[in-house]
Amino acid sequence: MACSAPSSSSPSPGKGENCAIRLEGVSKSFGYRDVLRNIDLEVPAGSCVAVYGQNGAGKSTLARIIATQWAPTAGRAEILGHELGTGNRQIRRRMGMIADQSFLRSELSLDENLAFFRSVYGVDGAARGDELLDRFGLARRRKDPVSTFSQGMVKRANLARSLLHDPELWILDEPFSGLDQEGQELLKNCIREFTAGGRTVLLVTHLREIGQELAGASIEIEDGCISASAGLGGEGGS
Amino acid sequence: MTGAALFFSLLRWDLLRELRRREIVPNMALFAVLMLTIAQLGAGGDLVLFDGDKRIEIDIPGKVGPVFFWMAIVFTGTVGLSQSFAAEREGGRLTGIQLAPIDLGVFYLAKVAATWIYIMMMGIALLGVYMLFFNFMRWDLLPSLLGALAVFALGYTGAGIILSSMTTSLRGGGEIVLRILILPLMMPVVLLTLQVSEATFGKEVFGENLGPSLELWKYMITVLSLDAIYLTTGYLVFPKIVEE
Numbered sequence: 001m002a003c004s005a006p007s008s009s010s011p012s013p014g015k016g017e018n019c020a021i022r023l024e025g026v027s028k029s030f031g032y033r034d035v036l037r038n039i040d041l042e043v044p045a046g047s048c049v050a051v052y053g054q055n056g057a058g059k060s061t062l063a064r065i066i067a068t069q070w071a072p073t074a075g076r077a078e079i080l081g082h083e084l085g086t087g088n089r090q091i092r093r094r095m096g097m098i099a100d101q102s103f104l105r106s107e108l109s110l111d112e113n114l115a116f117f118r119s120v121y122g123v124d125g126a127a128r129g130d131e132l133l134d135r136f137g138l139a140r141r142r143k144d145p146v147s148t149f150s151q152g153m154v155k156r157a158n159l160a161r162s163l164l165h166d167p168e169l170w171i172l173d174e175p176f177s178g179l180d181q182e183g184q185e186l187l188k189n190c191i192r193e194f195t196a197g198g199r200t201v202l203l204v205t206h207l208r209e210i211g212q213e214l215a216g217a218s219i220e221i222e223d224g225c226i227s228a229s230a231g232l233g234g235e236g237g238s
Numbered sequence: 239m240t241g242a243a244l245f246f247s248l249l250r251w252d253l254l255r256e257l258r259r260r261e262i263v264p265n266m267a268l269f270a271v272l273m274l275t276i277a278q279l280g281a282g283g284d285l286v287l288f289d290g291d292k293r294i295e296i297d298i299p300g301k302v303g304p305v306f307f308w309m310a311i312v313f314t315g316t317v318g319l320s321q322s323f324a325a326e327r328e329g330g331r332l333t334g335i336q337l338a339p340i341d342l343g344v345f346y347l348a349k350v351a352a353t354w355i356y357i358m359m360m361g362i363a364l365l366g367v368y369m370l371f372f373n374f375m376r377w378d379l380l381p382s383l384l385g386a387l388a389v390f391a392l393g394y395t396g397a398g399i400i401l402s403s404m405t406t407s408l409r410g411g412g413e414i415v416l417r418i419l420i421l422p423l424m425m426p427v428v429l430l431t432l433q434v435s436e437a438t439f440g441k442e443v444f445g446e447n448l449g450p451s452l453e454l455w456k457y458m459i460t461v462l463s464l465d466a467i468y469l470t471t472g473y474l475v476f477p478k479i480v481e482e
Contacts, residue, residue, distance in 0.1 A: 069337060071481065093339035101330025103337075105251070107258040119247040120338040145258075 020045040020200035026075035048201040050211030053221035096167035106147035121165040132160035248348035266360040270314040277306035278371040303372040319398035342477035396468035
């Protein structure tokens with residue numbers, strides 16, 4: 001069974017050159033269980049696309065495949081112009097991700113964590129980190145170990161971590177969970193600014209109101225297939 | 239960032255983590271010292287035999303001590319290996335590394351280097367206890383013994399990190415599976431290490447099946463060659479294990 005974003009026909013060569021994400025027949029299985037089936041998707045650069053679906057529908061699996069964490073079982077994908085698999089390192093350099101885990105080292109301070117990620121991403125100087133800590137209201141706790149942070153603060157720290165290397169594609173898997181009202185507004189503004197700067201956001205959420213507020217396009221995943229989509233035109237407008 | 243700069247950066251963060259948490263080295267050292275204490279109590283003193291009027295003294299602690307020493311290193315090393323890698327799975331740290339634009343082989347080498355340092359620290363602490371318990375006061379042999387420990391630990395961590403990267407995701411941390419896998423894999427190196435006991439401990443150990451004593455330089459060359467095989471295989475295989 002083919003599961004495509006209905007408004008977007010199968011991608012053809014030469015089309016969608018400004019696509020940030022392009023999936024063709026992507027499937028993922030774990031053992032005998034098919035989690036994603038034959039997904040076709042084109043996400044234009046500079047857009048925010050919401051991914052909805054119930055628990056276990058395959059939203060996070062899709063996000064992880066696009067983030068290069070997992071390889072698809074079948075199909076091909078092109079992210080930011082690089083082929084998934086062979087171009088993973090180039091994709092990772094230009095992609096930031098928020099997942100259910102923070103990736104932060106709890107015994108290190110926030111400053112040390114950012115220094116660690118600066119070193120692995122090859123980011124020079126601490127200015128970008130300082131700016132993000134100010135932005136997310138974490139500057140006064142920068143010297144404290146992450147293990148002393150509340151869940152919401154860890155989430156904010158994680159957001160700062162994911163933006164440290166100034167990515168072009170931001171993959172957000174349930175980013176609003178654990179954030180207070182102020183934090184949610186802060187994140188919404190960040191997403192708006194991010195896309196206004198011509199960069200792309202893939203927002204995986206079960207909060208439709210927030211998705212509708214932020215995303216110009218959306219897809220619904222049901223049982224591993226795209227069951228509905230909106231705003232993803234043939235020419236890739238959002 | 240060059241591979242070398244990345245290697246030293248990752249190594250530094252690993253060491254800093256251990257410095258803050260103080261988990262791996264104290265755990266290993268405590269386990270090793272307990273093992274050696276029990277071994278020393280079991281070994282007892284010298285055995286005296288009489289052949290007619292001839293008195294024969296056999297230095298039992300000296301003959302079995304090296305075996306206990308290496309047993310303690312091998313068994314407690316598995317604790318360090320699994321803890322060192324399990325720490326990377328906490329909070330999705332490993333995923334964070336995997337999603338960074340780095341050569342995962344360099345991460346493997348940094349992890350091996352950090353764990354090698356932990357095992358060497360445990361080994362040196364254990365050696366101090368061994369000297370007391372087994373009355374081993376051969377200062378002249380210490381460089382040889384530390385050299386043998388260094389090359390042994392390098393191959394051990396090289397193979398062990400690969401195995402622990404596969405087993406720590408198993409239920410219960412996979413420590414048992416790690417032991418089942420690493421001990422046969424390290425058996426050739428363990429046997430060579432026992433064969434070199436005369437050069438490192440000043441005495442041949444019991445065990446006629448081990449074969450003749452090995453000279454230290456031959457041991458070093460052989461084990462370093464095996465280390466190179468373990469590390470090269472690990473460098474090439476590790477990214478594929480982590481990616482899936």
